[in-house]
Amino acid sequence: MFDRYVGISPKGDLLLLQLLAAKLHNRSFLHINSTRAGGGVAEILQQMIPVLKELGIDVRWEVIEGDPVFFDITKKVHNSLQGNPEKITDKMWQYHYETNKKNAENLNLDADAVIIHDPQPAPLIEFKKRGLWIWRCHIDMSNPQMQVWNSLSRYIKKYDATIFSVAKFARAIPIDKFIITPSIDPVSEKNRELTDREIQETLDKFQIPLDKPIILQVSRFDRFKDPVGVVQAFRIIKKYNDCLLILAGSPAIDDPEGDIVLKEVKEYAANDPDICILLLPPFSDKDINALQRIATVILQKSVKEGFGLTVSEAMWKGKPVIGGAVGGIPLQIIHGVTGFLVNSIEGAAFRIRQLLNNPELAREMGEKAKEYVRNNFLITRQMRDYLCVWYFLGNKGRNILEL
Amino acid sequence: MAEIIQSFEFKQCISILKSTGRKARSLRDLRNVIAVVSVECIFHHTYQYFLKGHILEYTNDFAQWAGESLEERALSEQLSNIDPYDFRNIDDLRSKLLDVIDDYLKEFPKPRETIPGNEFFFNETMTLIFPVGIRARNLAEFLTAIKYIDAGSIYYHFYEARIRLGKGIDDFSRWIEDVFGKKELVERIRAIDPFMYTIKRIRAHIVESIEDEVRKDMEVIDRCLTGM
Numbered sequence: 001m002f003d004r005y006v007g008i009s010p011k012g013d014l015l016l017l018q019l020l021a022a023k024l025h026n027r028s029f030l031h032i033n034s035t036r037a038g039g040g041v042a043e044i045l046q047q048m049i050p051v052l053k054e055l056g057i058d059v060r061w062e063v064i065e066g067d068p069v070f071f072d073i074t075k076k077v078h079n080s081l082q083g084n085p086e087k088i089t090d091k092m093w094q095y096h097y098e099t100n101k102k103n104a105e106n107l108n109l110d111a112d113a114v115i116i117h118d119p120q121p122a123p124l125i126e127f128k129k130r131g132l133w134i135w136r137c138h139i140d141m142s143n144p145q146m147q148v149w150n151s152l153s154r155y156i157k158k159y160d161a162t163i164f165s166v167a168k169f170a171r172a173i174p175i176d177k178f179i180i181t182p183s184i185d186p187v188s189e190k191n192r193e194l195t196d197r198e199i200q201e202t203l204d205k206f207q208i209p210l211d212k213p214i215i216l217q218v219s220r221f222d223r224f225k226d227p228v229g230v231v232q233a234f235r236i237i238k239k240y241n242d243c244l245l246i247l248a249g250s251p252a253i254d255d256p257e258g259d260i261v262l263k264e265v266k267e268y269a270a271n272d273p274d275i276c277i278l279l280l281p282p283f284s285d286k287d288i289n290a291l292q293r294i295a296t297v298i299l300q301k302s303v304k305e306g307f308g309l310t311v312s313e314a315m316w317k318g319k320p321v322i323g324g325a326v327g328g329i330p331l332q333i334i335h336g337v338t339g340f341l342v343n344s345i346e347g348a349a350f351r352i353r354q355l356l357n358n359p360e361l362a363r364e365m366g367e368k369a370k371e372y373v374r375n376n377f378l379i380t381r382q383m384r385d386y387l388c389v390w391y392f393l394g395n396k397g398r399n400i401l402e403l
Numbered sequence: 404m405a406e407i408i409q410s411f412e413f414k415q416c417i418s419i420l421k422s423t424g425r426k427a428r429s430l431r432d433l434r435n436v437i438a439v440v441s442v443e444c445i446f447h448h449t450y451q452y453f454l455k456g457h458i459l460e461y462t463n464d465f466a467q468w469a470g471e472s473l474e475e476r477a478l479s480e481q482l483s484n485i486d487p488y489d490f491r492n493i494d495d496l497r498s499k500l501l502d503v504i505d506d507y508l509k510e511f512p513k514p515r516e517t518i519p520g521n522e523f524f525f526n527e528t529m530t531l532i533f534p535v536g537i538r539a540r541n542l543a544e545f546l547t548a549i550k551y552i553d554a555g556s557i558y559y560h561f562y563e564a565r566i567r568l569g570k571g572i573d574d575f576s577r578w579i580e581d582v583f584g585k586k587e588l589v590e591r592i593r594a595i596d597p598f599m600y601t602i603k604r605i606r607a608h609i610v611e612s613i614e615d616e617v618r619k620d621m622e623v624i625d626r627c628l629t630g631m
Contacts, residue, residue, distance in 0.1 A: 012417070179421065
């Protein structure tokens with residue numbers, strides 16, 4: 001597993017991973033979240049656990065169980081931490097705690113370091129036996145409902161440290177608040193190198209011609225991703241450049257507005273033969289990978305975003321990406337260096353035209369984008385950072401350590 | 404017996420970011436927080452700016468934010484002109500930052516606030532230094548190594564060394580001076596302005612300087628002719 005990253009990830013990251021793993025050899029490392037499959041956290045853990053194991057760390061991954069009432073409560077907690085108004089009653093908080101208590105009776109919580117992912121299993125801290133306990137928050141908490149955060153933080157304050165994805169998501173609490181950005185896996189189906197034949201299979205499947213430049217946005221049909229805005233930007237460009245727009249994504253199953261948004265997009269597209277709307281089924285990772293590789297310019301014109309890892313996925317294919325200046329996108333796109341940040345439909349149209357008319361700029365930007373992802377957003381860096389946090393917490397009080 | 408040459412051990416450092424939990428919405432906020440944050444925080448937003456691997460319009464995070472988010476471009480230029488390596492310690496650097504902002508606030512007492520989400524977030528870092536397992540015993544090996552190592556290693560030996568060694572000295576030129584006494588090459592490397600280049604270009608400059616030196620050492624024809 002580890003060897004698959006050699007020649008892809010930065011040498012220093014791989015070396016440091018090995019050095020830290022040697023320091024933490026046979027020490028136990030427990031991750032706990034609330035789902036084995038689906039969602040970014042499970043996806044990363046699936047890749048990360050075997051690699052850490054191979055490096056000699058006694059790593060385990062446990063998943064808490066809960067009934068629909070529990071998950072309905074935690075969904076509300078999640079949404080309110082992202083800023084949506086939700087009412088979480090004392091009784092609901094009690095149910096949250098009791099479910100975790102039941103899980104604590106069944107789970108082996110004994111480990112040298114424990115990372116608890118997101119709010120669902122946060123109360124497990126009450127059943128800590130020993131070791132360093134870290135709460136890892138993957139949620140955009142830049143503007144939470146304070147009442148909900150205050151209730152949750154009674155648990156969080158008991159941890160040894162927290163990890164947030166972006167500095168602006170971190171809350172002011174009197175424990176260490178580390179910032180570790182999420183990452184993509186360069187050897188996964190979504191990001192690995194593809195052969196020409198594999199790419200051709202996707203082109204044939206969707207009957208995509210390669211006779212004109214391709215503008216691509218891969219995202220759910222969700223208002224926050226502004227697919228209608230993308231079509232409007234495309235209309236502006238079409239006056240000047242002949243090109244094809246591909247909007248690829250799955251309908252948002254958990255979003256009742258998903259169908260309405262898709263209908264709106266189709267209406268805007270008005271059977272334009274140069275607009276291709278692809279409804280992808282789940283597990284279309286290879287097709288998404290292929291589409292990104294054939295695109296000339298990739299968009300992520302979000303108007304609200306969490307971290308927006310699809311940006312790094314596109315950048316990893318060596319493409320110039322134009323992204324909305326929201327959420328974690330500005331951390332990935334350095335404006336004018338690794339892509340362009342935009343704040344309007346007109347801005348998106350202008351930057352697309354700029355790139356279509358300047359292939360050399362597009363190529364240079366794409367190359368820089370790929371290197372930026374290599375150095376900052378690969379899974380090996382995230383694993384390295386987790387081990388670093390563990391190592392630093394074990395050497396408390398020192399800001400500089402030499403291995 | 405062969406002469407024992409002190410070899411150059413390449414190291415690298417990485418930094419793990421930590422939030423201080425403090426943020427600034429306006430220039431006055433920025434000033435007030437700079438006055439009280441840890442030295443690690445000031446260090447991160449000034450010296451470690453170069454660890455990012457790309458130089459934007461300005462030369463530290465405070466200047467970048469003042470220019471981009473507050474659109475106080477004159478202040479950004481003044482803050483950018485502060486060279487962190489000119490100061491004996493970080494508190495002196497902090498005082499200079501405060502002086503520049505205070506002077507600006509006297510002239511423009513009501514600067515704008517940034518939009519929500521674009522606040523300045525004060526961070527600090529924890530740094531881990533580790534050997535990269537590469538050693539050079541002569542300039543030819545050094546040349547190969549400098550092309551091969553990660554950017555983080557260049558940062559450690561070229562930027563971070565200036566804080567450890569002081570007086571604008573980096574690890575590379577010090578080793579060349581101590582071991583080979585090549586004054587001209589040393590001066591060439593020390594003349595590289597860390598403010599003006601990305602790590603990529605610094606690597607290219609060092610490679611070029613050393614290649615010239617190695618070539619000079621290899622070319623014996625001049626010496627042969629002189630000896631005739």
